[in-house]
Amino acid sequence: MTDTDLAYLTVRDAGRLLRSREVSSVELTQAALRRIDEVDQYFSAFITVTADVALMLAEAADRMMRQGTDTALTGVPMAAKDILSTRGITTTCGSRVLEHYVPQYSATATRRLEEAGAVLLGKTNMDEFAMGSSNENSAFGPVRNPWDPERVPGGSSGGSAVAVAAGEAVYALGTDTGGSIRQPAALSGVVGFKPTYGRVSRYGLVAFASSLDQIGPLTRTVWDSAAVLEVMAGLDPLDSTSLDAPVPSYTSALGGDLRGRRLGVPREYFSEGMEQGVEQAIRTALAALGDLGAEIQEISLPHTQYALSTYYVISPAEAMANLARYDGVRYGLSVEGEDAWDLFGRTRESGFGPEVKRRILLGTYVLSAGYYDAYYRKALQVRTLVRQDFERAFEGVDLIVAPTSPTTAFRLGERTDNPLHMYLSDVYTVPINMAGLPAISVPAGFSEGLPVGLQFIGPALQESAILQAAHAFEQATQHHCRRPSREALPSSST
Amino acid sequence: VTTEITYEPVVGLEVHAQLRTRSKMFCGCPADYSGAPPNTHCCPVCLGMPGSLPVINSRALEFGLITALALHSRIAPESKFDRKNYSYPDIPKGYQISQYDEPIGTGGWLEYESGDRTLRWDIRRVHLEEDTGKSLHTSVDGREVSLVDYNRAGVPLMEIVTEPAARTPAEARDFFEALRRVLMYLGVNDGNLQEGSMRADINVSLRLPGGEPGTKVEIKNLNSFRAVQRALEYEIERQSGLLRSGQRVEQETRGWSETVEITVGQRSKEYAHDYRYFPEPDLPPLRIADHELDRLRRSIPELPLARLERFRSQLDLTPLHAEVLSRDRNLADFFEGAVTAAAAASARSIANWMTGDVLRLLGERDETVDTGRVTPPQIAELVDLVERGEISTPAAKQTLEHMFDSGEAAASIVDRLGLRQVTDVDAVESLVLEVIAANPTLVDTYRAGKTNVIKRLMGEAMKASRGTANPETVMRVLEERLSST
Numbered sequence: 001m002t003d004t005d006l007a008y009l010t011v012r013d014a015g016r017l018l019r020s021r022e023v024s025s026v027e028l029t030q031a032a033l034r035r036i037d038e039v040d041q042y043f044s045a046f047i048t049v050t051a052d053v054a055l056m057l058a059e060a061a062d063r064m065m066r067q068g069t070d071t072a073l074t075g076v077p078m079a080a081k082d083i084l085s086t087r088g089i090t091t092t093c094g095s096r097v098l099e100h101y102v103p104q105y106s107a108t109a110t111r112r113l114e115e116a117g118a119v120l121l122g123k124t125n126m127d128e129f130a131m132g133s134s135n136e137n138s139a140f141g142p143v144r145n146p147w148d149p150e151r152v153p154g155g156s157s158g159g160s161a162v163a164v165a166a167g168e169a170v171y172a173l174g175t176d177t178g179g180s181i182r183q184p185a186a187l188s189g190v191v192g193f194k195p196t197y198g199r200v201s202r203y204g205l206v207a208f209a210s211s212l213d214q215i216g217p218l219t220r221t222v223w224d225s226a227a228v229l230e231v232m233a234g235l236d237p238l239d240s241t242s243l244d245a246p247v248p249s250y251t252s253a254l255g256g257d258l259r260g261r262r263l264g265v266p267r268e269y270f271s272e273g274m275e276q277g278v279e280q281a282i283r284t285a286l287a288a289l290g291d292l293g294a295e296i297q298e299i300s301l302p303h304t305q306y307a308l309s310t311y312y313v314i315s316p317a318e319a320m321a322n323l324a325r326y327d328g329v330r331y332g333l334s335v336e337g338e339d340a341w342d343l344f345g346r347t348r349e350s351g352f353g354p355e356v357k358r359r360i361l362l363g364t365y366v367l368s369a370g371y372y373d374a375y376y377r378k379a380l381q382v383r384t385l386v387r388q389d390f391e392r393a394f395e396g397v398d399l400i401v402a403p404t405s406p407t408t409a410f411r412l413g414e415r416t417d418n419p420l421h422m423y424l425s426d427v428y429t430v431p432i433n434m435a436g437l438p439a440i441s442v443p444a445g446f447s448e449g450l451p452v453g454l455q456f457i458g459p460a461l462q463e464s465a466i467l468q469a470a471h472a473f474e475q476a477t478q479h480h481c482r483r484p485s486r487e488a489l490p491s492s493s494t
Numbered sequence: 495v496t497t498e499i500t501y502e503p504v505v506g507l508e509v510h511a512q513l514r515t516r517s518k519m520f521c522g523c524p525a526d527y528s529g530a531p532p533n534t535h536c537c538p539v540c541l542g543m544p545g546s547l548p549v550i551n552s553r554a555l556e557f558g559l560i561t562a563l564a565l566h567s568r569i570a571p572e573s574k575f576d577r578k579n580y581s582y583p584d585i586p587k588g589y590q591i592s593q594y595d596e597p598i599g600t601g602g603w604l605e606y607e608s609g610d611r612t613l614r615w616d617i618r619r620v621h622l623e624e625d626t627g628k629s630l631h632t633s634v635d636g637r638e639v640s641l642v643d644y645n646r647a648g649v650p651l652m653e654i655v656t657e658p659a660a661r662t663p664a665e666a667r668d669f670f671e672a673l674r675r676v677l678m679y680l681g682v683n684d685g686n687l688q689e690g691s692m693r694a695d696i697n698v699s700l701r702l703p704g705g706e707p708g709t710k711v712e713i714k715n716l717n718s719f720r721a722v723q724r725a726l727e728y729e730i731e732r733q734s735g736l737l738r739s740g741q742r743v744e745q746e747t748r749g750w751s752e753t754v755e756i757t758v759g760q761r762s763k764e765y766a767h768d769y770r771y772f773p774e775p776d777l778p779p780l781r782i783a784d785h786e787l788d789r790l791r792r793s794i795p796e797l798p799l800a801r802l803e804r805f806r807s808q809l810d811l812t813p814l815h816a817e818v819l820s821r822d823r824n825l826a827d828f829f830e831g832a833v834t835a836a837a838a839a840s841a842r843s844i845a846n847w848m849t850g851d852v853l854r855l856l857g858e859r860d861e862t863v864d865t866g867r868v869t870p871p872q873i874a875e876l877v878d879l880v881e882r883g884e885i886s887t888p889a890a891k892q893t894l895e896h897m898f899d900s901g902e903a904a905a906s907i908v909d910r911l912g913l914r915q916v917t918d919v920d921a922v923e924s925l926v927l928e929v930i931a932a933n934p935t936l937v938d939t940y941r942a943g944k945t946n947v948i949k950r951l952m953g954e955a956m957k958a959s960r961g962t963a964n965p966e967t968v969m970r971v972l973e974e975r976l977s978s979t
Contacts, residue, residue, distance in 0.1 A: 085545040098544065105538050107545060206544040211775035239547050240777050318775055321577050324588020325542045329642065340583045340640060367579075367770035376772060 003038075006031040007167030008483060011076050011224035014170055018065060018075045025065070025075030029058035029119050032077040036121065036168045043144050043153075045162040047082045048090050049122035057119040064117045072227045072251070074117030079169040081160050082123035083130055084110050084215070085204035089120075093206050094128040094138040094156075097326045097333045097351030107204020108239065109173065109215045109232045116231045121169050124159030128353045129323065130180055130208040132156050133425035136416055137355045144412070145188055146484035147450055151409040154184030154425070160218045161188035165484060171219040171228055175205055177212045178311050179405075179429025182441035185218050186404035186453020189443050191470075191480065192218045193225040196460045197436035198243035200229070201236030207322040209315035210241075212433045221480055222442060222471040226250035229463065245461055253464035254471040259293030261469060264397035268304035269428050274406040277447025282403045285444040285454045285473070289401065292472050299397060301389040306382050307431035308423060313366050313379035314434075319356075320363025326351060358419065387435040394459045399469055403428055404441040404453035428455070438463050442470045443479035451479075499738060501700035503730045504707045505666050506658040509673060511683040512625060512691040513557045513650035519624040520548030520591065520648055527645035528689060540648035542586030547776050550575075554622060554650035555598075557682040559782065559790050561652060562599025562620040564680055564797060572781050573598050575622075575774040580767060583642050584627035592653075594771040597621035598780070605799055606672030608665045612799075615669050616657035625649040652682070658697065658707070663726035670694055670722050675798045679823045693717040698726060700733045700743070708733075709743040713757055716750055725750040729757050801826055809833065809841035818849050828863040831870030832877070839877035847877050851891055855898045867901030876904035888961045889913040916963045919971065925963060926971045929955045940976055948972060 006028060009017070017023045033051050040046050054077065061075035080086065083093045085103040092098045106114070114120070127137035135143040135158025143158040145151040146166040153162045157174030161184035164172050174181040176194035185192025193216045200215040207213060217228035230250045236242045265286060270279060290296050328334035328347030335350055337343035352360070366375035393400060405425055415422040432439045437457055444454035454473070458466040474480055518525050521539035538546040562569055576594035599620035605612055627647035631640050654673065661669070674692055677683035684691050694716045699707040713729060716722050733743050748757040796804070798820055805816035805826075819829045829848050833841045852873065856866055876893060879885045885893065885908055896907045908914050916922060929951055930937055939947045948969075955968045 085543075091544070093544070101544070103538075103543065103545070105543070105546075202545075203547050204545040207776075209775075238549060240549050241547075241775075317772055320770070321579055321587075321589045321772070324579060324581060325544070325586065327581065327583070327588060329583050330541060330586065331543070341581070344581055364770065367772055369768045369770075372770075372772075 003031045003035055004167065007035045008220070009170055010220050011073065011170055011227050012221070014076045015072055015074075019070070021065075025058040025061040025077075025119060026055060028075065029054050029077045029121070032121055032169060039166055040168060042149060043146060043162050043166050043168075044125055044141050045143055045159040045166060045168055046079065046122045047092055047094070047125050047138075047140050047159070050089055050120055053089065054119050054121050057114070057117075061117040061119055071116040071231065073113060073231055075119060076170050077119045077121050078113070079121050079124045079160060079163045079172040080110055081126050081157050081172070081174050083126060083175055083206045083208075084123075084173060085206065086110055086120070086123065089123065091123065091206070092140070093130070094126040094140060095351065095353070095356070096139045097347070098206075099139070099333065101332045103204075105204065107215075108201035108236045110204065112232050113173075113228075124157070124163050124172055126159050127156035127180075128356050129206070129319070130156040130175055130177055130213075131319070131355050131359055133179070133183060133422055134410070134412075134415065135159065135184070136412065137353055139353055142412060145409045147189060148409065151411055151450070152187070154187035154405070154409065156180040156184070157192075157218060158184045158188075161185050161190055161192065164188070164190045164218050164220060167483070171217055171224055173215060173228075174218050175208075175213055175215050176429075176433065177209050177214075177315060178433050179426040181216045181218060182404050182429050182439060182453065182455055183426055185441045186451065186455075187409040189451030189480075189482070189484070190218050190220060191222055191225050191440065191442050191474075192216065192453075193229060193440040193467075194432070194438065195229055195233065195463055196243065196438045197433075198241050199245075199438070199461070199463065200232045201234075201239040201242045203236055203238040203242075207318075209318040210322060211318060212311075212315060214433075222440070222467055222474050223251060223254055225440065226254060226467045226471075233463075243461070248464055250464055250467055253468050256468065256472065257292045258289060258469055258472050261294045261399065262397040263289060263294045263296050263469070264299035264393055264400045265296060266299050266301045266304065266393070266400060266402055268301050269402040271305075271406070271427070273424060273427075274403065275408065275447065278403055278405070278407060278452050281445035281447055281452040282454060285477070286401065288477055289469075289473060292476055294469075296401075297397065299393050299400070301386075301393060301431065303382065303385045303389050304431055307386050307434055308427050310379045310382040310386070311426075311430045311434060312362065312423060313375050314383065316359040316363035317367050317376055318363070320360050320367065323352075323356065323360060355419070383434050386431050389431075390435045390437060390457075390459075398458075399462075399466055400457040401469075402455055402457065404455045405429070408447050408450035408452060432457055436460060438466055440466050440470045442474055443482075444473075444477070445479055446482075499702070501730070501734050501737060502660050502703050503662070503726065504658045504699050504701055505661045505726065506697040507654075507656045507666065507670065508695040508697075509654045509656075509670070510693050510695075511652050511654065511677050513554050513652055513682055514684050515551055515553045515557065515650050517551055517553075518648040519551050519554050519622070519650040523648065525649045527649065530645050532641070532643035533645060535645040536647070540586065541644055542588070548591060548774075550777060550780075551650060555780070556790060557650070557680070558598050558620060558622045558652050559787065560680050560794060561654070561677065561682055562602065563787070563791050564676060564794050565599065565602040565604055565617050565620060565654070567599030567602035567617060567620050569599055569782060569787055570596055572596070572779050574779045575777045576771045577774050578623075579770045582626065582629075583640065584629045584644070584647065586627065586644060586647050590623060590626065591774055591777070592623035592771075593621035598782075604669065604673060604676065606669050607799065607802075608668035613661075613665060613669075615659055615661070618655045618657050620652065620654050623651050623653060625651045658699075663723045663730065666696065666726055667719050667723035671719050672799070675821060679795055679798050681823075687717050687719075690717055694722055696722065696726060698729050698733070700730065700737060708737070709745050711743060711745065712747045714747055714749055714760070721750055721752065724755050725757055728755065732757065795823065798823075809845070811842060811845045815842075815845040815849050818853075819845060824862065824864050828870050828873075832873040835871040835874035837874075837878050838881040839874060840881075843881060844873065844877050847873065847894075851894050855894065859898065866898065868897050872897060872903055879904055879908065883915060883964060884908075885913055885915050886961050886963075886965065889915065892961075912960070913962055916959055916967075919967065922963055922967045922971050923975075925955055925959055926968065926975055929958060929972075930975060937976065948976065951976075
């Protein structure tokens with residue numbers, strides 16, 4: 001098999017090859033590292049490539065194979081968003097302020113994967129502290145979309161989406177606060193899965209907005225997402241917000257069609273600003289779901305229009321506090337000053353990028369004395385209404401299906417001057433975070449050669465149900481099999 | 495002659511008490527940092543490393559609830575933690591996890607004695623939070639530097655806020671002292687003021703009797719009873735002086751200078767804080783089950799003031815003894831253990847022994863009732879021996895010393911050293927006869943009418959018995975023999 005063949009393996013197929021000894025984890029890992037070496041100069045999906053660690057882990061994985069202690073993920077090369085704490089490996093969060101920060105401990109999610117034999121290839125590029133929808137807010141440069149390198153991959157987990165889309169890693173971990181897994185998955189043509197809030201421990205996930213952040217996989221197939229979640233999910237005594245609910249076998253839930261399934265399509269998710277090509281692809285996808293036996297019905301989530309502005313009150317408020325620790329005293333960037341407060345100021349002035357500063361200011365403002373009631377308290381009330389919208393909807397339907405993003409991948413620089421325009425990229429994903437619900441975005445077709453994503457949203461802890469539906473759709477449509485053409489790359493082989 | 499206007503102080507206290515748990519408020523690091531090298535009791539959580547998350551110490555929560563219950567506070571069925579945002583090098587996360595609008599306890603009161611009056615000070619709230627690290631400004635290699643030690647960061651802290659009340663400095667001091675005693679009784683705080691495990695911020699404003707309170711001034715970080723009283727006295731004088739001379743009292747925060755005993759205005763640069771409190775998203779709301787509360791309520795011991803009153807009224811102790819013995823819970827428990835174990839001795843006589851020789855011997859040995867070797871039943875046995883006249887007081891004192899040295903029971907020491915009091919009249923008779931024979935001059939003096947020399951003869955007899963003779967018997971036999979020849 002060629003490196004390219006190996007590069008586009010699924011977790012499932014890689015596992016089969018490994019278990020039948022057709023390929024070793026070391027071979028698979030070497031191929032992936034060669035691939036990264038070859039293509040990542042164009043995409044910048046990685047901030048750090050951990051070749052030595054990867055080969056060491058691959059050797060360990062091969063031993064697990066021989067000893068028969070392997071899991072579905074053993075020996076499969078993967079990447080983690082650079083916001084997940086990895087012991088001994090630089091974790092930058094896409095920020096200058098943490099450019100040289102090496103954590104002393106690993107996140108629960110990455111630790112669980114490592115114990116299952118995962119092979120970490122490196123840490124992926126991202127919008128600084130996960131604040132962004134295009135990956136242009138990274139202190140280490142933007143990530144390019146393999147479907148069109150002049151376009152963004154989406155964000156903030158743009159590096160993870162592209163690592164998968166460009167065949168650099170079999171799967172990658174991302175984090176989703178307002179759409180940061182699903183939106184880049186949609187724009188880059190891969191599967192992106194945000195589980196229920198609390199399903200995966202946040203311990204070691206560097207916090208952006210703590211009440212919204214959630215870790216999840218970006219993969220080539222729904223089956224792969226199910227397999228990765230199965231390993232990461234579950235109660236963690238180190239995260240008091242992690243849920244104490246049993247973790248079912250998500251992969252065993254896959255299979256079958258959608259007969260009798262009631263799927264709700266929220267009319268508010270076909271709003272102004274939606275590209276025609278996206279709408280067309282989604283309508284076609286809905287028809288395909290109907291062909292699979294699903295009963296499609298229109299529903300209403302009336303508070304949708306308030307979700308985005310509410311999100312931009314709650315998430316900056318939490319971020320303001322979460323980012324206060326980057327003061328130059330204990331770790332990370334430290335710029336000397338005349339006294340402690342001068343040190344804080346100088347460190348933060350040069351350590352944070354403009355979007356991060358904007359959100360810190362926003363968060364400070366909405367919590368300030370005299371404004372709290374008008375902004376923060378009101379936002380919490382609206383959040384409750386948004387959650388109730390979903391609760392009411394799920395009384396009449398099993399799952400909700402909706403476009404993941406109103407547009408396909410936009411051009412680099414197109415929205416950087418207009419933050420509000422940029423924020424609209426997440427208008428269909430943010431309400432789900434506000435409600436803490438699980439949702440998966442799967443490839444649903446193309447518009448002018450660019451991928452479109454469809455998301456399946458379920459009630460809390462109904463991961464199995466959304467995976468089953470998304471899997472049925474994927475198997476029937478096969479959009480996930482299409483790969484970005486090599487011609488899209490700037491000429492590399494001369 | 496103009497009469498000077500007398501202003502009335504209105505005082506409120508905010509008491510911070512570290513909770514005596516094994517681990518910190520939100521992580522597993524040891525909470526006891528005394529003597530530990532800087533930054534050795536730290537982990538990603540209490541250092542606020544990126545991605546770390548807090549987990550509530552359930553013991554600290556229990557301690558907070560027990561305190562709130564003991565102070566008659568209402569326990570909210572649901573409360574929550576909040577983030578208090580402010581920047582300081584010793585605040586690792588840039589915010590402190592505290593409780594803002596839903597503390598675990600609201601309302602309540604504490605009764606305490608001041609002079610000969612029993613007063614009640616109303617409590618506003620009881621809440622939990624985490625302590626900060628410690629900053630140290632020093633010079634290293636001739637360079638001025640600031641160092642931070644995070645061992646204290648994350649140590650469980652409880653804040654008790656009182657309602658403002660018209661109280662004197664002495665009353666405020668007595669309240670602080672009483673509160674400390676209650677916290678120690680509850681076992682939630684070690685009462686170690688010097689090491690800062692309990693400290694008070696005091697608000698004080700002045701008003702004309704019956705008038706509206708004036709501008710409030712806060713005095714920060716008072717960590718001794720004396721400082722509480724003296725700082726208040728000073729501040730009342732200072733504010734009265736300003737008002738009498740027609741000046742205004744500035745709303746400000748002042749520090750207490752222990753050495754010169756004055757309050758000093760702190761950096762005016764420090765503008766009014768806006769802490770931007772909001773609910774801590776990393777910790778789900780606290781729900782306290784009724785059965786848990788019932789269990790905690792049942793675990794509350796009798797509190798110091800109730801015990802003091804019982805010692806005075808039921809056990810008939812002198813006010814001083816009742817005070818000394820009720821002050822410390824272990825001492826009070828020890829004393830009551832001895833009273834319960836005693837067969838003949840009264841609580842009063844056990845109290846005599848406890849407040850006298852027992853405390854003296856403990857002090858000399860730098861021990862406490864729980865570190866020493868002597869047990870309450872052993873003390874009871876000793877006092878019983880005295881009470882029954884089996885040993886004399888001097889012999890008992892001697893026995894007690896041995897008990898402290900060896901932990902041996904009183905009776906066996908008495909037997910081993912032959913200290914049992916001789917009450918047998920025949921034995922005393924022969925002893926008295928010997929003394930009479932050996933001291934003819936004293937006998938003659940007695941018989942010549944100077945009867946008070948009998949005391950010297952008595953002393954000789956006691957000495958000859960090495961303290962074991964029963965003094966009453968000796969006296970009776972001496973009198974008989976001297977008058978009968």
